[in-house]
């Protein structure tokens with residue numbers, strides 16, 4: 725039997741409790757998380773604010789060390805995997821923290837350059853991704869001058885241009901207008917067809933649930949449920965803070981989450 729792409733075992737992340745100067749108390753931001761992620765699956769990770777989604781995927785991308793537990797990538801402990809950044813790309817929740825280039829084009833080319841593509845190839849890949857995300861007319865603009873949604877599009881373009889086998893997207897739809905969401909969904913659909921492994925953290929399940937093979941619910945740092953999306957939604961506990969997206973509104977006057 726082949727090892728899963730990622731195997732998370734007993735993963736915990738603790739932080740010192742606020743005001744605890746002698747470090748005796750701690751906050752369990754992640755606690756005993758166990759999860760296998762198979763190659764080529766599209767996994768949605770949902771849960772309320774502060775439930776640990778971003779921390780978990782930062783550990784998965786090798787950007788954060790857990791307090792205990794381990795992550796295996798194709799059976800090898802993550803800290804022994806070289807060049808994971810080329811295998812697994814993470815689109816950050818905060819696009820500002822992902823900006824590295826002086827211009828939009830330079831920024832989008834940074835990832836593919838880092839992944840080992842030649843300068844010409846990196847430029848070509850960057851420009852194709854910028855086009856897909858409607859940023860081709862902003863190539864020479866400094867990224868800091870982009871709007872919030874444009875920065876998110878740029879962050880996505882940079883990661884998609886790397887061509888990683890796994891792409892982790894942290895709140896990809898936040899700040900995006902309707903065409904921006906569609907660009908993202910088209911990219912997700914195409915990557916899924918190519919057999920890429922996708923991990924999507926979102927509060928906006930209604931936008932992307934159709935692509936999901938599995939839905940995982942995180943609550944207060946632990947996994948509360950996981951499985952086929954339909955089954956998990958049927959079992960949703962209101963305290964998890966996740967809205968069942970299987971609702972439609974026929975009239976404008978019904979369009980409010982209050983009273984659902």
Ligand SMILES: Nc1ncnc2c1ncn2[C@@H]1O[C@H](COP(=O)(O)OP(=O)(O)OP(=O)(O)O)[C@@H](O)[C@H]1O
Pocket residue numbers: 739740753771772773774775776777778779780817
């Ligand atoms: N460096 C840190 N020090 C202390 N606590 C932290 C630190 N980083 C994260 N936390 C805490 O860990 C918890 C989980 O944070 P995380 O960012 O993973 O939540 P999230 O599920 O991604 O939430 P959101 O939906 O708001 O993005 C939060 O309560 C957060 O305050």
Ligand SMILES: [Mg+2]
Pocket residue numbers: 777778779817894
């Ligand atoms: Mg988060």
